[in-house]
Amino acid sequence: MDNNLKTIIEKRIAKTIRNLEKNNMQACYVESRADAVNKVRELMSEGQTVAVGGSMTLYECGVIDLLRSGRYRFLDRYEEGLSRDEVEKIFRESFFVDTYISSTNAITENGELYNVDGNSNRVAAICYGPKSVIIIAGYNKIVSDIDEAVDRVKRTAAPANAVRLSCDTYCSEKGECMSLARGETGMACGCGSPARICCNYVVSGYQRVKDRIKVIIVGEQLGY
Numbered sequence: 001m002d003n004n005l006k007t008i009i010e011k012r013i014a015k016t017i018r019n020l021e022k023n024n025m026q027a028c029y030v031e032s033r034a035d036a037v038n039k040v041r042e043l044m045s046e047g048q049t050v051a052v053g054g055s056m057t058l059y060e061c062g063v064i065d066l067l068r069s070g071r072y073r074f075l076d077r078y079e080e081g082l083s084r085d086e087v088e089k090i091f092r093e094s095f096f097v098d099t100y101i102s103s104t105n106a107i108t109e110n111g112e113l114y115n116v117d118g119n120s121n122r123v124a125a126i127c128y129g130p131k132s133v134i135i136i137a138g139y140n141k142i143v144s145d146i147d148e149a150v151d152r153v154k155r156t157a158a159p160a161n162a163v164r165l166s167c168d169t170y171c172s173e174k175g176e177c178m179s180l181a182r183g184e185t186g187m188a189c190g191c192g193s194p195a196r197i198c199c200n201y202v203v204s205g206y207q208r209v210k211d212r213i214k215v216i217i218v219g220e221q222l223g224y
Helices: 003-022 033-043 056-061 063-067 084-096 121-127 146-164 170-174 178-182
Strands: 026-030 049-052 099-102 106-108 113-117 132-138 200-204 213-218
Touching (some): 003 026, 003 106, 026 033, 033 213, 049 063, 056 063, 056 132, 084 121, 099 121, 106 146, 113 121, 113 146, 121 200, 146 170, 146 178, 170 178
Parallel strands (some): 049 099
Antiparallel strands (some): 106 113
């Protein structure tokens, strides 16, 4: 990355971290995905029970490999051969884990996390249940405010995830949310497909439990 551009990006990251901390979330910056894995290791004790939310970022960073290393009791939703009922059981057990790890759809410079879910097990666990939540996000997830976060999901995150999950939705075919084509501006506006992945919308602002949510911002582009 060009050093001048890197300087500007790091200033934006620093502002975001300051505001996350004002909102009672622990936050830090690491330069690379390898550094992110090392930070996750620092934030957990061996033997902890750990679960994850659906995330390409966790695969790209190598966090899934870390959790499969045998150091932790990993509730592995991605284990081959699991039935749908077994996956659902993991989703429910995830509310009682020591640490829950996920990415986020967007982080505002105001220090807010914005997440949109279909099943909503991920947003539910981020909000309540697990003793500790670790969020890992590339700098590409940083946006100015909630309006930009909403737009990011409708234009980037949701369409890309719908394609990844082979969902029969307008956004997987057209590359953007149906609401944009209709000129609808509401956060929850979208298609009526049974395969829709945008069902519940959560803004994590000020946290009552200080440092329960820990945000690792990575100096690389990761995930959608």
